[in-house]
Amino acid sequence: MRTKLFFVFTILSGLTGLLTGCDSLRNEVDPSVLGAESPRLVVHGFLSPQSRVLAVRVTRSQTVVGDSVGGAVTIDDSLADEADDVVDAVVTISEGGRSVNLRYKANGLPYYSARAGELLITVGKTYTLTVQTPNGERATSSCTIPGPVGLTSIRFDSLQSGRTQRYFVRARWYDVANQTNYYQVTGAFRFIADCPECTTKPGYIEREEFSNLSFDDNSRGLLTDADGNDEMISGRAYLNGANVDTQLPFRRQYKTATVTMNLLNIEPSYYQYWTAVIRQRRTRGNPFAEPVMIPSNIQGGLGCFAGYSNSTLTLRIK
Template sequence: MKVIPVLSALLLSIYFLWGCGSLRNEVDPGALGAETAKLVVSSFLSPQDTLLTVKVARSRTVVGDSIGGLIDGDNIADATVILSEGGRSVRLRYESDGQPYYSISASQLSIVAGKTYSLSVQTTTGERATSSCTIPGPVSINTVTFDSLASGRSQRYFVRARWQDPIGLTNYYQTAGVFRFVLNCKSCAQDQPDQEEFSGLSFDDDNRGLFSDAGIDGSSMISGRAYLNGANLPTGDQPAGFFNQYKRAQATINLFSVDQAYYQYWSAVIRQRRTRGNPFAEPVLIPSNIQGGLGCFAGYNNATIVLRLK
């Protein structure tokens, strides 16, 4: 047995591994030339809104405190935020109570399909961000179907929506919804008032409810399955069958007709979330239509249908 060549190879490997450790050096963060923070603006306008809102924050640079994401200090509360259309303009006020955003009643500036709206954000330090969007027209839901799918020894119940895509136009869509229900609890006190609960509907198509009519213009379109997850009763207190589990149940389905900026922004966000922190995943750049900053200012139109199940 030739021991010397094997021993030499082992020592050579240890030498290279030792050398790799010396490649790690401390770097002064100041030498990285990190970009300055930018304004981050997000707002989505719809004719169905009762409140117009705009979120204004400041981005964090790559180099910084590792726990910076836990500090609520990025919201900007003293900016001048203006929404305008044609010759009308309104200034939004910052609401410190509850959600930190700028808002105003939709009665102060009507949101109308086909019209273009402009957004202007000016900070006290001289930063300025602008954008504009045009509100799409509505597209109605034709039908919502209720069905089930065998899953092991049980059935999973779901709803899905169908609609007709207008021909000759470039259209983008987002499906969403909510499942509202009152559980049929056999062990609950009879005099206890019914408590309505709800859960959001998550569609199982490839893009999580986002659609484009590219290549299928003018066709009949169908959403993915949105499973109705609601029954959460103690073991032994769960009636058999979907309809026996609820006193009342209904699914509200929303079909958002969205503009291109909305579609591109949320498509990128969905792709980024799929990486789940995987360091080998391809980076996803989040598009922005904010001049002088980052974020998304977009319009959508909401069509709703309610399916009463019980």
């Protein structure tokens, strides 16, 4: 018995020493010795013939070292604070002998923009973006606009989840043959709720409500035709705000209900950038996750400048 007790005591003593030793491995490091990069220009711009505005966001990157929180690069507007915006740059988009200067906060929002009519965006043409700051920073990129691919149908369906019926749609379209293609599907659900008791409330005004579709696949609506299918089908896109009790059918919940879906035929750089961003977001808060490198096609900076074409189809459910 004494031998067993001595053996257990020896193991516990060793573990205690090991855990105590871990604290000795933790040392304060002067950030200056880590060689952190200086902030760089971060540029985001996406051009489409169907867009009414030419828009480019210009910020500066944030390093991990220091008091800032987050990744090494500000990857999109949801992670960029307006305080990080570069507000004094000269931002130009050009094609051939034509060009347009974008103006900061031209429409009140924190990016450089111009009306689409000032430089028409055309399928098959290549556009060059130039960002120049007063202190000599310069970032450039280019993109070529792909042609649109039309949606063929939207299918409405549901599945049971406990006592709740969840409603979703799927988009279908035919892939462009003999080339590798990249797509993104987005959409929105618009409805007017059927609420008889609401009409008796003073000041009640019936309004159409709006919510974005929520995709359940890991790619969040991003797809490629790598598997060679002729007909392509999106993942489930759930109708937010449409989770109703099974005892009350969907059509009795709404006076009107429509789903609009967009199919974006996108450049490879657009696809590669956003798939990496999505992977990075899934690792947030996990200290053991493998770091995700965000690709960039911005020379002299970071970010993405890419082209796409959009086609739209609307399904009226009620």
